[in-house]
Amino acid sequence: MVKRTKTDKVDSIMRIGIIGGGAAGMMCAATLLKEHSGEDIFLIDRNDGLGKKVIISGGGRCNVTTGIHEIKTLLKKYPRGEKFLTSAMYAFPPNAVYDWFESHGVPLKIQEDGRVFPRSDDGKDVVRVFEKLFKTYGLHVLLNTSVVGVEKKDDAFLIHFKHTPTPLVVDILVMTTGGQTYRQTGSTGDGYAFATSLGHTITELAPSLNAFFTKEHWPAHLSGLSWTQATLTAKRAKHPKFTGPFLFTHKGISGPAVFALSSLVAFETYNIQHPLEIMIDLFPALSIQTLHIKLEFLIEKNPQKQFGNILGLVVPKSLAEVTLQELQIDETKRADELGKKNLNRLCNWIKAIPLSVIQRGTGDEFVTAGGINLREVNPRTMESKICPGLYFAGEILDIDGFTGGFNLQASWATGHLVGSRIKK
Ligand SMILES: Cc1cc2nc3c(=O)[nH]c(=O)nc-3n(C[C@H](O)[C@H](O)[C@H](O)COP(=O)(O)OP(=O)(O)OC[C@H]3O[C@@H](n4cnc5c(N)ncnc54)[C@H](O)[C@@H]3O)c2cc1C
Helix, strand or coil, rough: CCCCHHHHCCCCCCCCECCCCHHHHHHHHHHHHCCCCHHHHECCCCCCCCHHHHHHHHCCCCCCCCCCCCCHHHHHCEEEEECCCCHHHHHCCCCHHHHHHHHHHCCCEEECEEECCCCCHHHHHHHHHHHHHHHCCCEEEEECCEEEEEEEECCEHHHHHHHHCCCCEEEEEEEEECCCHHHHHHHCCCCHHHHHHHHHCCCCCEEEEEEEEECCCHHHHHHHEEEEEEEEEEECCCEEEEEEEEEEECCECCCCHHHHHHHHCCCCCCCCCEEEEEEEECCCCCCHHHHHHHHHHHHHHHCCCCCHHCCCCCCCHHHHHHHHCCCCCCCHHHHHHHHCCCCCCCCHHHHHHHEEEEECCCCCCCCCEECHHHHHEEECEEEEEECCCCCCCCCHEEEEEECCHHHHHHHHHHHHHHHHEEEE
């Protein structure tokens, strides 16, 4: 490990220390190589390999970025950080990220839903690119190296390690320590304390992109049943809502629309005493009147049929059974005996299935909402406004997006911005 004392500074070489070898740290280091010698860059991570979270992301396939190219549309995918990310996203938009990986030997593909993956469906390929680059350029990759603190002395930063008494002295410090989810990947939130020690404030932290556990037990009977397009609305101030795919699970609901809604209510309190009341509209493209007419038509056509079977023509059979149980309608009732009142109740239910969310799906949230206060960081450079020479990138910032490659995109873009703004 290369270390120096303050007197070494006479050689006028700028040394850069990056704490955190995840997506943001790796992209920052790779970009720095355009202007800086690998000899001057130190990428530090407590793990025995780089990009542990990148490798497991997207279920191991790594949803690298998104196919959305319109920056304004892209920025709408970030409940926190939308405005702040503007410069970073224009400088390194999803198509530039796409080209970067392809030109570095990782062929990519865009799925129909707009998500971008390596063609190999292997997140390790994404990390390998960086490993190869760092080896070629002789960048100092310090693995199995836990940072326990940072200090600023005069114009230099001292990085203190757990197992080595001598600190590493650098001129520029980049913090890319991530959030505090999936802590087994090394992202334990240490960076928040480091940043605080250098004068920064941290906004409230909360898990985001999580599943919901519900008070109702009936979702368990439908576990695995998925819906490609439903609208989920939370009955809280501003009525946050999201339309997209979701599925029932043995404890509640999950899937992209649920993750997005969880992100919109990341700072709301909900529990068994004060549940988060939500409504699911299974047919957002159909008005309640159209649904009514559709069911009426089916009833008129099949007056003798059991109503449970008729409802089974509109929603999956298992959901039809649960619906009738919840509304206490006898499923063996003949269609022509259902009555107007029950038909109305049914349509209302399908258009706004009520569920009480009592818990976040614990331990499985994807990102941390909250982080370094964005007012303290220059969005054009990612440099601290409080401590010159200190930069931030990635999830450590108060930035988080929906699922679909948006969080990695933010990490690549902010990491790239730091790397291109640190001039020799
Ligand atoms: C299961 C899962 C799946 C996901 N899937 C996707 C997806 O498909 N697409 C997407 O866009 N986003 C996805 N995300 C989110 C995305 O992976 C993260 O937002 C992104 O990786 C954050 O990158 P980062 O570089 O900021 O931080 P991280 O990737 O968390 O990297 C931080 C690094 O800092 C190191 N570190 C922390 N503290 C210290 C210390 N004290 N000393 C030394 N090293 C330290 C850690 O070991 C870690 O390697 C997923 C997240 C999870 C948990």
